[in-house]
Structure formats: C-alpha cells, structure tokens
Amino acid sequence: MSAKGPLVWIGEAREKKILEICGEHMKKVVDTVTGLKNTLEGFLEKDRKKQGAGFKAVFNAERAADELKRKILEELSVGIFHPIHRDEIIRLTMTADEVAANAKAAARKCGMMDPEKIPPKLGEILKKFADELVSAAEAMQKSFLSLTKDRREAIELSHEVEKYEEMVDDLRADELMPELMKWYKRVKDIGLSLLLKELTDNMENVADFCEDVSDIIRVIAVSHA
Template sequence: MSLNSIFQYFVPKDKKFFPLFEQAGANLIEMAKLLQESVRTNDLELRRENNRKLEDLEHVGDGITHQIHLELGKNFITPFDREDIHSLASSLDDVADFIQGASNRIELYKVEKPTEPMKDLTDLILEAAEHVAKALFELRDLKNIRNITDSCVRINSVENKADYIFDKAVADLFEYETDAISLIKQKEVLSAMENATDKCEDVANVLESILVKNA
C-alpha cells in the first residue's frame, strides 16, 4: 500500500471539501442557465432581473470559495493536495466571475440584441458547467476516474468549440461591423463569454492533476 493510500484510509469519509465543491458546481450551472436565458430573451426587464440574480449567485460562489479556504486552514489532513484544493477553488471562482461579467457587460453596454455567436457561446458555457459539476461530484471518492477523465475531455472539447466561435465572430465583426462602438461592445461581451469556457478548462486541468497524483 502506497503512502498516499495510507493517508487516504485515515481521512474521514464525511469530508467537508467535497460538498463545498459540489455546491460550487451546482452554482455554476444555475449561473450558466440564467446567462443563457438572458441572451435568448427580448424581455429587457427579465434580462436585468437575471443580471441581479447572477450578481447574487456570484457572491454565493465567493462565499463557497471563502469557506473552502477556511477549511484548508482548519484541517491538517485533506483529501488531496492542499495546493490542488486551492487551485480548484480559485478556478471555479474564476468561472463564476466571467459568467457574471458577461451578463454585466450586456447590461452596462446596453446590448439589446445579443448575436448568434453570443447565444452559441452561452450554450457552450452551460455545457461546460454541467461537465464541471459532474466531475466534481465524481471527485468525492476518486473511484470513478474514467468518468472524471471523460468530463475533462468534454470540457476541453467545448473550450475548443468556443475558441472557434469567438475567433470567427470577431473576424466577422472586423469585416462587417461599421459602427466602431458597437464592435467594441460586442467584442467585450464575446471575450467574457469565451474566457468563461477558458476557466472551465482550467478547472479540468486541476482535476487532471488531482487524478495523476492520486492514481
């Protein structure tokens, strides 16, 4: 039995970190659904209300991240490397920040008619968030490594699709958009959305690091 396995044996089964990570994953899904709804509605009041809800949920995410850091300070033995717990919490917080940031830019810049690339990117953000949440749930006992790996692969695939949509959308803006202010507004919103998928990929990278160290 490896030293790591011995440590794992003595770690209490009722761990506090895993429920917190699962809460963070569920929070991301809820945020992604609100963002998706916002770009697919013409109801400006609903969009404003969703933006307020997203700000509240982003604060919920901050609270979860803070609680994870508190638990790191209180627990000598952790289910996996402390550095990886910190990195995972930080990367999840980044995803929430950019989802809320995309919504906030739509509201602040008064983007009344989100474009098709924006809609496509929000679909991908939700898909990535769902895979993140699934992987976090499987992380609890580290027995279903294949499922976690599959989720990570799917997150990477989603991020690649988002990169293509973003690059194509920006190229089209430079070619066809004659209003410089509108171009800048749209590019800023698209950038925040694409960054959200990048941060999901960062989550996947941390998860893969955890798997390698605990294999």
C-alpha cells in the same frame, strides 16, 4: 489501477465536509454560467424581464459562490492537511471562482448596451457561444462529482470540457470574429465596440477557466487513483 474515486486521500469528517462545500461551490459556479446565457438571451430578444431575472440569478449565484469559496479556505486553514492536497483544493476552488467572475462580468455588460444595435446574425452567434459555455460548465461539474466515484469517468468528462472549449475557440475564430469585424466597421461606435469585445472576451474566459478546472481535476484523478 483501481477505478475507485481518487479522493480517498482526502480522508474523513472535516475532509468530506470540504468536498461537500466544493460541490456546492461548483454548482453555484455553473448557475452563474446558466444565468449568463439567460441574461444574454433576454438582452438579444429585447426582453428586459428575462434579462433582469437572468442577471439577478448570476449576481446571487456569484455571491453565493464567493461565500462558499471563503468557507472552503477557512476550513482548509484550521484542519491538518497534506500541503499538496490543500494546494489542489485551493487551485480547484480559485480557478472555478474565475468562471463565475467572468460570467458575472459578461452578464453585467449586457446591461450597458443597446440591443437594437446588435444585428440578428451576430446575436444568433452569441447565443450559440453561450450554449457552448453552459455545456462546458455542466461537464466540468460532472467531472468534479465523478472524482469521488469513478476516476475514469472523471477523466473522460474532463476531456469533454476540453472539447467544448475547442468548440468555443472555433466558433469565435470562424463565426464570431468575422461577423464582429463587419459590425465594427458598420457601427462606428468605439464605446459600444469595446464593450462587446470585452463581453466576448469574458465569455471566452469562462470556457478557458472551465478547461483549467478540468485540467486540475484530471491531475487529481491521475495522481491519487
């Protein structure tokens, strides 16, 4: 079986244009995750300037990703495509968009909490969490870019995304949740507790949707090799 890029089925001209837009969309999605990391670090370090710059980056990247998503859907609506191919691109785009939406939601919640109430140990775990999310998002982007070059590499990188998602699951179960439970009992602030839980849920969703995107990439790589 050839290792050439599987997206030869996409065709020429308009189809290549859509792939280029998809690549731009994926980059903006990754930018939202990087921005989330910077926002969270600024929040935990009580650095308002860094936190503000991070959220601004998330906001701008998510808005740009949303515009690119609409552009992709518009291009798909006016061209002649095989229904399966159109569906794959739509699923890829919409799922990647969920990564950006959850990154933005998590970053926004940082602005609703008091960093003084977050203990150092919990803060360090949250930073590790964010680092893994960036790694997962970057592997997701590399996997997509490899689709047009080398299907084997695309598949291998999609497995890397899975590994990062599993690391996030382990980090949440083994380190984050036990520390959160201690903190919940100590802080006795229902509103703050709910906000932090929702923030960590959004962060976990980022990892989950990165894995979902990698699954779609793997299907494309295998089906159209």
